[in-house]
Amino acid sequence: MVRVTAPLRVGVVGLGWAGRTHAESFQALPDAEVVAIAGKEADLAAAVARDLGIPATYPDWTDMLDAGGLDVVSIATPNSLHMPIAVAAMKAGLHVLCEKPLASDAEQAAAMVACAEDTDRVLETVFNHRNRGDMALLRQIVGEGGLGDIYYAKAAWMRRRNYEVRGWFANRDAAGGGPLIDLGVHMLDMLLTLLGEPEVTRVTGSTYAALAPQWLQAQGRDPATWQVEDLATGMLHTAGGATLLLEASWAVHGPYADDDMSIHLHGTRGGASVRVQDYVTGPVRVYHDVAGRPAEVVVAPGKGTGHATVVRDFVRAVRSGDWAQHRGHAGLVRSKIISALYESARKGTEIRL
Ligand SMILES: NC(=O)c1ccc[n+]([C@@H]2O[C@H](COP(=O)([O-])OP(=O)(O)OC[C@H]3O[C@@H](n4cnc5c(N)ncnc54)[C@H](O)[C@@H]3O)[C@@H](O)[C@H]2O)c1
Known part of the structure; x- marks a missing residue:
């Protein structure tokens, strides 16, 4: 070392x-x-x-x-x-x-x-994004066993109207995909982190480019410059039997803010959810039965740390000289799942990992 x-x-x-x-x-x-x-x-x-x-x-x-x-x-x-x-x-x-x-x-x-x-x-x-204040709070709630075994979880990052993606983002060769690889990979990371890195065994994905090319055409611009999806959905199954749903969009008609991020966790002892609109961090809501009746507790998260913590942890890892646990595996696992979702969307079949 x-x-x-x-x-x-x-x-x-x-x-x-x-x-x-x-x-x-x-x-x-x-x-x-x-x-x-x-x-x-x-x-x-x-x-x-x-x-x-x-x-x-x-x-x-x-x-x-x-x-x-x-x-x-x-x-x-x-x-x-x-x-x-x-x-x-x-x-x-x-x-x-x-x-x-x-x-x-x-x-x-x-x-x-x-x-x-x-x-x-x-x-x-x-x-x-895993260093957001609401994610840290959710992780703590899950870690303390407050939700029991999570068997169903949903994560979505929906942008209602983000047609004006900059430069290379809608170019397939430069980006590799649209909102799924851009925003969905963050949501996937948060789900996998919250659930303790479960093994994902099979996935089904769908992608659409239903709105953005139309909009470009209406503006007198070349719709062929939009080479990626504008909305993607995915269903993931874990080795432990949990089901995870993923959604990501840059353009969709629906009840969303321009930036609308949400996570819902459903476990055997309780549930929890968070919804963040336009980057204004919302509270974490926790659902349990109290005296046999459905109850909801609202908890305010602390401040998040974002890139500062990522960079600090990276520097610590390099300086430690103990590098074996820092070979990019988390990034690879997420890339494999995102690629499998795209493959599933292309082929119209479930993909086993
Ligand atoms: N983690 C996050 O929250 C977050 C947010 C935004 C972007 N990103 C990621 O960061 C990356 C960049 O995104 P961005 O929004 O900053 O993009 P951007 O288009 O604003 O910036 C890209 C930069 O890359 C530079 N570049 C391109 N080719 C180069 C070359 N050959 N040599 C040197 N520099 C070159 C460009 O000059 C430009 O400065 C992407 O992978 C994106 O997914 C992450």
Whole structure:
């Protein structure tokens, strides 16, 4: 085990919301420093570097890796670049923190995990939503046994009207999919985390592009630029017999806010749910029988920590020198399930994992 003692020298790839959040989160730690940032937007790179005190900027991730002098690469680029950047970085001896989804598909995610094992590097996926205050509270309620065995759970992230997805998000090659791989992967992560990482054995998925292309056409724009689903649903079965439902949309007619996120857990002793609209964290509702009658307790969650905790835990893992439990497996499990849901939607059949 090699303990790392000097501050970690971090290079961040990507200058969007995610990249900037990575850079801010590393810079906030005493034992890490962002020494380089890479991205296509030269003006933005200069502004981020100036704001956060980052000494070097590069137009492309390859230039940043070629320049050397890094211990860590933090990836916040379009999904299709996650695998090539991570593999090149790990082969160059660097540890990797990668935005969700780990990769555009399960095959690429598996190649990344295999590379982490071969090169003995840390590979972690950013699943920041599991650090929300309401998720932490739900995890505590589940962990204390308050719900008994959870046999049915639902998670949804529904955006009612998000046709104006930016840049690469609706491009199949760059993104690997639409709201399922973008938002659904967060909800899947939260469900699996809350249920203690159950093994998912079979899935059925459906995808639709019912509204977004129509809307583009009505605007006189090319509907063919919309290459992914605008709504997806999935049914997952676990080895323990639980059923999980997943929903994600960028466009849907329904009783949703522009950002509408919900989780419902149903167990043998109780149930719990949370609904968050437009990022305003709602309370956690817990359902039990009291004196033989249905009762509801409403509990206020604490503040969430998001990327700050993901980055802190990643830095701790790298510095510990004990890397065997940090090879990207959680990201791979989620990528396999998302890919299986897409395969099921394509083939119209259930897929066994
Ligand atoms: N965890 C979260 O809450 C969260 C939120 C938003 C986005 N994300 C994820 O973060 C990633 C980026 O999303 P975004 O919204 O920031 O995207 P974005 O389009 O705003 O930014 C992408 C960045 O990648 C850079 N890039 C592209 N090709 C490059 C290259 N060859 N070399 C160097 N840089 C290159 C672009 O210049 C740009 O700065 C995606 O994987 C997305 O799923 C996660």
